[in-house]
Amino acid sequence: MTLHHELSGPADAPVLVLGNSLGTTTALWEPQLPELAERFRVLRYDHRGHGGSPASRGPRRIDDLAEDVLELLDALGVRRVSYCGVSMGAMVGMWLAGHAPERIDRLVLCCTTATYDTARPWEERAAAVRANGTGSIAPAVVSRWFTPALRERSPQTVARFEHMLSTVDDESYAGCCEALGELDLRAVLSKIVAPTAVIAGARDEATPPESLRAIADAIPGASLSVVDAAHLANVEAPDAVAEILREHLK
Template identity: 60%
Template structure:
């Protein structure tokens, strides 16, 4: 554990570092569909958010600022001055904070299925209260239903079950704390400060962070590029693994060769 965050590291030790941030209710394992392609060229570091997976689980309160500062402590602990960063959902929120507040640490940025402000706050606080009362399992099916399109879920029940297990295995204090961090978050005023070349990826069938949210981010970040993927809901990297790997490779190394 580095600075309180659990990490999984894959790829050549002397390659550029790509840091991957996952969604609320998942761990770095969420990115497994991209690991083989991305480790052809990068030292891939997947971290678990504070309160998730193998990371520390403080009682709170949690904020996006706190989650971002934990990532900076992680980079310091790893001895890494500058990274590429890709984050989905909560991971994208942390990525926006990092690029705006510690831009010298971020080379290129990719934001997937995320939002700079995701209300209503009351809904997030109510979800946090439900989870703190020990009822995450009671809302898990409704959450996972938003992660995948019905067609994908019907074809891949084992995959859906694995991600549901990841969700319900999240510590209650950590999940609830991150819900409360999202409730209080408004990164919109920060986006103009982002100087890292940025790729924003939305998913056409994402009910959690619809494509309009991706477009709103791309409009506020100077020179950001927007792509909307068809045939994917919130966990677009799971439904469209090859497309996401290709888009990340093209963005992170425009002069390089796209992974097979």
């Protein structure tokens, strides 16, 4: 699996990997990219079947997505990185920091969870996408990504993310849903040694602040910040998230 990726910033700077949420592409990180690229060699990538990455029948586990990233780093000759992820991208970051701690310098986990109470919603979403395509679920899913205030203030942002989700390969998306349905990273958290910043969206219904508190409590020395946003906090509260990244990724 050769993931589509983009590199920005000085070639000799420390590498910072940015991981996306399910249904989004490298464009997710555009609000923070200009500042981050001044200090880091920023590596953005697309998950399987997202953006420019090839489709696949799978993944079936979060391990598959994380191993894709390790293969990409190896192909680029990059040994050690800092990693920032949103939602599914943060799940990949937890897996990497727990299973390959020698590869992760610093870690940022935004609007995510280590496990879900039940797999049923993910199984139902996978079935819906296989039957009717990602476009059929885009309005309902994206409505949970942003607060009502953002949706009213910036309908163009909502439309852009609905289109982004609608372009994701159906089978790849369904496979990701199944991977999230069986997600359980709780045993990994105590093994993470990279300095970790955890960011919660105060109005995030998909991964509520208590999910992020559980992660921060389980990772030794982790900090928790809560910003005024829903699920895609780095888009809705770009300045607040940028400040956290600025302080943590020193």
